[in-house]
Amino acid sequence: MGAGRGYVVAAVLAVVAAAVVGRGPKVDLPPLVTVASMPRVVRVVLEPPNIIPLRPARLQAREPRGPYEAVLAPYERWVHPIPDNERWLPGAPEGRYGAVRGGDRSERCGRGHCGIDLTAPRSAPVVSIGDGVVERVEKDRRERAGWYVSVVHDNGRIASKYMHLDFIRDDLVPGMHVRAGEWLGSLGRTGVKQSGPHLHFEVQIRLSKTRERRVDPEPLVRASEVIDLLEMKVP
Numbered sequence: 001m002g003a004g005r006g007y008v009v010a011a012v013l014a015v016v017a018a019a020v021v022g023r024g025p026k027v028d029l030p031p032l033v034t035v036a037s038m039p040r041v042v043r044v045v046l047e048p049p050n051i052i053p054l055r056p057a058r059l060q061a062r063e064p065r066g067p068y069e070a071v072l073a074p075y076e077r078w079v080h081p082i083p084d085n086e087r088w089l090p091g092a093p094e095g096r097y098g099a100v101r102g103g104d105r106s107e108r109c110g111r112g113h114c115g116i117d118l119t120a121p122r123s124a125p126v127v128s129i130g131d132g133v134v135e136r137v138e139k140d141r142r143e144r145a146g147w148y149v150s151v152v153h154d155n156g157r158i159a160s161k162y163m164h165l166d167f168i169r170d171d172l173v174p175g176m177h178v179r180a181g182e183w184l185g186s187l188g189r190t191g192v193k194q195s196g197p198h199l200h201f202e203v204q205i206r207l208s209k210t211r212e213r214r215v216d217p218e219p220l221v222r223a224s225e226v227i228d229l230l231e232m233k234v235p
């Protein structure tokens, strides 16, 4: 009787293990990622992009009309940079765009925080928020940005930056085309001195070849599509 029950338990465990192993994405994830530990994600319906961007007041006056109408153009598919079962948003006031920061900070962000900090678990996959072309792949741990990737979208009118990565995909090089939801690297803490691992995420509107304007990415991540790990576009 006891032995019979043991077989049943073993069989159930085997089925569970097979289910867990079988649902991983077809991608060589960096060593720290345990794909089996990543929860499945339910597709989330897009919220209407009617959220007013939070910007430092002194920048607001100079803001060209409706950058987010461009960013959220209906023909584009924008996805959240962290595929997960949660819509990661800045978890603390200091993680929001424009938050007061020390040190030498860009005038373009009102000398405040130029992006948002998403404090998801370390080594979580980070994906491109939209179709685009890789602009920079930087692997210098001495940089304040740490290891980072920037991608340009919409014929170069918009750029997205993903900073403090622990790992960047080996084949990622400038000029390479990536799709919305395509894996770029892993959330980490390169270049981070005081806080824990997080993704510093920035969005820039390129006004011309030499002029750019950073905008608050929070409305974009609030309105973006949350994708399943299984939907990640991989090479």
Ligand SMILES: [Zn+2]
Pocket: 113, 115, 116, 117, 199, 200, 201
């Ligand atoms: Zn940051």
